Amino acid sequence: MNQKNEQLKIGDKAPTFESESTKGKISLTDYKDKYLVLYFYPKDATPGCTIQANEFVELYDKFQEIxxxxxxxxxxxxxxxxxxxxxxxxxxxxxxDTDGKLCESYKVLQEKVNFGKRYVGIVRSTFIVGKDQTIHKTWYDVKASGHALNVLYAVEALKEMDEIMDE
Known part of the structure; x- marks a missing residue:
C-alpha cells in the first residue's frame, strides 16, 4: 500500500508489465521508443473516471501526433x-489489473474511507514513461477534469526537450 514517501519519482525505471487489455495482451516493452501515458483510475463508468476517459479520448489524436x-x-x-x-x-x-499487482508496482494503492468503511483503492495517478522506459513525470491524487490537457502539454514539452538533446 502506498505511503507518500514510496511514490515513484522522475528517473525511476518504469515498472514492467505484461497485462490483458481491451486491445489484447500488452507490455511495457511494446512501447519502447514511444512516449507512454499510463493513467490509473478508481472505477469504470463513475463520474470522475468517465470525465477523465472522455478528455483523453478527445485529445487522443493529438497524443498520437506526438x-x-x-x-x-x-x-x-x-x-x-x-x-x-x-x-x-x-x-x-x-x-x-484485478489482482492489483500493476497498481502496487506503480504505488497507486492506498487506504481510503468512504461512509466510515475502510478499503484499499486506487489513487487517481498518471505517469509519463519516456522512450528510455523511465518515469519522466508523475502526478498522484489528481483531479479528473482538465488533467488530460495538462498531460498533453507535459508530453509536448518532454518531446521538445528530447529533440533539443538529440541535436
Whole structure:
C-alpha cells in the first residue's frame, strides 16, 4: 500500500508489465521508443473516471501526433472495461489489473474511507514513461477534469526537450 514517501519519482525505471487489455495482451516493452501515458483510475463508468476517459479520448489524436500512447488502468474486470469502452467510445487500451499487482508496482494503492468503511483503492495517478522506459513525470491524487490537457502539454514539452538533446 502506498505511503507518500514510496511514490515513484522522475528517473525511476518504469515498472514492467505484461497485462490483458481491451486491445489484447500488452507490455511495457511494446512501447519502447514511444512516449507512454499510463493513467490509473478508481472505477469504470463513475463520474470522475468517465470525465477523465472522455478528455483523453478527445485529445487522443493529438497524443498520437506526438508519438504517444495512452493506456488507462483500473482494477475493473475485462467485461467492465469492454462495456466502458463501448459506452464512451474509448479508443485506447484499458488494462484490467484485478489482482492489483500493476497498481502496487506503480504505488497507486492506498487506504481510503468512504461512509466510515475502510478499503484499499486506487489513487487517481498518471505517469509519463519516456522512450528510455523511465518515469519522466508523475502526478498522484489528481483531479479528473482538465488533467488530460495538462498531460498533453507535459508530453509536448518532454518531446521538445528530447529533440533539443538529440541535436
Amino acid at each position: 508519438d504517444t500512447e495512452v493506456i488507462g488502468i483500473s482494477r475493473d474486470s475485462m467485461t467492465s472495461h469492454h462495456n466502458f469502452c463501448k459506452k464512451e467510445n474509448i479508443v485506447f487500451p484499458l488494462i484490467s
